[in-house]
Amino acid sequence: MSQAQPRLRAAFSLGVTALLVMGLVASQWLLGDSPQQMQFDARLAPPSVDHWLGTDALGRELWARTLAGLALSFWVGCLAALLSTLIALSLAAIATLSARLDALVSLLIDTLLSVPHLILLMLIAFALGGGTQAVIIAVAVTHWPSLARVLRAELWQLRQAPYVRISRALGKSRWFVLHGHLLPHLIPHCLVGALLLFPHAILHEAALTFLGFGLSPSQPAIGVLLADAMRYLSGGYWWLGVFPGLGLLLMVLGFERLSSHLRRAL
Amino acid sequence: MRLIAPIAKRVARLALVLTCVALVSYGLMMASPIDPVDAYLGPQMAQVSPEQRALIAQRWGFDESVAVQFGHWLRQLVSGDLGWSHVYNQPVSEVIAQRFQRSIALLGSAWLISALVGFSLGVVAGAKEGSKLDNIISTYAFITASTPAFWLAILAVLLFSVTLGWTPTCCAGPAGALNQEVTLATRLHHLLLPVATLALLGIASITLHTRTRMLELMRSDVATHAFAQGASRLDVAWRHGLRHASVPAITLAFASLGELFGGSILIEQVFAYPGLGQATVAAGLRSDVPLLLGIALFTALFVSVGNMIADSLYGVIDPRIKASGL
């Protein structure tokens, strides 16, 4: 296995991840509203053949809720990672325009990096009043600095590169330089960067929701499920605490693997 | 003399960054749609007449323009007054001082353990690349790096407190006991599981980072040359590896203080440990703006100093950078 082609492995794990994600998205469509369906005669039922992962205090199926939570996490993570990459790219581009703007951007980066992520997330979620939008924006706004640093360094280096300078001296348009020389270098960085951000985004979304600053408690988010489970911990209702987190771990792990394979292949 | 100029530069930068943090976090607080009077009143919101609301707004300056309020807050800040926390009914600086004292035991021991254990595991894994031990260590680090901190804490409570009953489920001491009555042993007993959980999570990043450094070294010209001299892998790892991996590991340990603090917020929440992290959550959920601002500034200071130490360490330890006077 270790002898296998890095690109082959990347393609394989990309395929597997895509399949799982498709399954996850399709399951939401098939599940309908069963994550919210209450069964009054099966409250806090342990895992069994009838209730695969057990039920919660209102008799809702945990497996349906976990799947729904993962799908929710996936969408929030996707949007946040995408938004974050866009912010990183645009600020890195702005930083290369002039020395003063560069100083300003790096001050902004230092500022954001000096506050612990989670506290910054809480501040932003607080400022936006909570809810799905707030979480997505908060996660996007806090996760771009590391990628922006990479892109900024790359852009500076590219601007100094002889072929870019020659291209300019030859009178090629700005657009041509950007399109022909800069973007082909930046796109792989952005792609890997976004993929690296994604698992972090998911984890931070779940943490924020768990603490009560994120998605609304009426949504079946993983953070909500686990915060719920906290109240039943000492009662021995272990399944409430174990399965949603396990699902989240597996999803994050899958994406981490994918991104590490992709990094090696590119 | 040569050392003074860079240090002064760093301190100036630190002051600048902290000012920006103050500006940004104050801006965020002001942007919040949550009404400050409602937040101040909490559940008593319904019992208050409009006149009383106006009085409250006047007393705490909520009715003034944002710029005036910010100026007022900044002036207080410079004179050392962080404001009043309405959740704890105490000055913010006192809340932070008390809570941080409890958190530092948790943070400090978890930090030390994760740095030491993480570094050792990373060195071993990197030196024995591809071995069974390396596989176990890497897999462990890879998995814990992706584990949600609060979930791990929940699992720990489920296993050790609820099922096995080895450790208490909550708090920094027995419920109802006064602070002075709690013995050191009891304190440590309550601290054990939170510290273990936090350390377990912190180990992963340092292990992975150190392992990467070791692999880089083991494939470098330095290692090939050492092998050509007849050195064993152990010899190369011990003589060259430790030197090359230790500076990045120490740097990472200082640079990851923010991450550690974030983890401690989640873990304090799960274990109901009354530290600074729990206070942060309470301040956020109950809109205690002065406390939230104070904590943001305090943690920014804490993290920035960590980053500063991390940056400076390279210059002190690595002879290549020492020579160029950076």
Added chain:
Amino acid sequence: MLTIDQLSLQLPLYASWWKRDWATCLDEFSLTVFPGEVHAVVGASGAGKSLLAYAIMGLLPTPARLNGQLYYQGKPLNASRQRQLRGRELALIPQSLSALDPLVRTQRQVTWAAQRAGQPSAHAWHASQQALDHYQLDARAQQAYAHELSGGMARRVLTAMAHVSQAKLVIADEPSVGLDPHQRQRVLDALRELANQGKSVILITHHLRHALPIADRVTIMRDGKLVETAPACAFQDSGASLTNAYSQALWLALPDNAFATTAISRREQEAHVA
């Protein structure tokens, strides 16, 4: 001392998404080195010279296919014997100056080399001192870090590390690269001196001209294959005693021989330039 018999080496090459090909780096290469001689191995970049050095030391990257036999002092030199003899009987002076650990002072590195060669630590310190003195590295250079050394000094430190191990076979990989004529002479003289003490020296270089003054015999390599092994004295005048057209052309193309390129076909010129 050392005999290389029909050595072939293949390294993996990722040709496409699925396939892994093997690139032939050494092709049935044979060579014998005697005690007390400097044996120059000359070839263009990519001819497989450095890989030859690594193959002798047993330091090839792991997925490698090696065929053929190595003999050291009459006995087969296999992986376990290589491990035993490395640093004690076999020494490598690496091509890259980055082989010096940037975080360790010079003398300590030389001492480590002595310890790895099996000398007791009390003696190793003394031996390293002697070796460094021998190569005219003063007290400042002995306490210096690698980045504080000039190219010539670093090269002499690497030579001292091979010297202190008292190995009987020393392989010097491109020791004259990047040095001014004076420094280059010092380094090459040091190698000659090792041979004069009865050791064998394999001098790997792409500069035929640098190798000739100190070499006893010269092996020309090309694309992993042996072109010709000839005594150093064969490289004079028109090189008439050289049997192979490529080695003849290589000799005639030197600046002293008026860059005569008529003998080289276009393809061979390219190969040489590349």
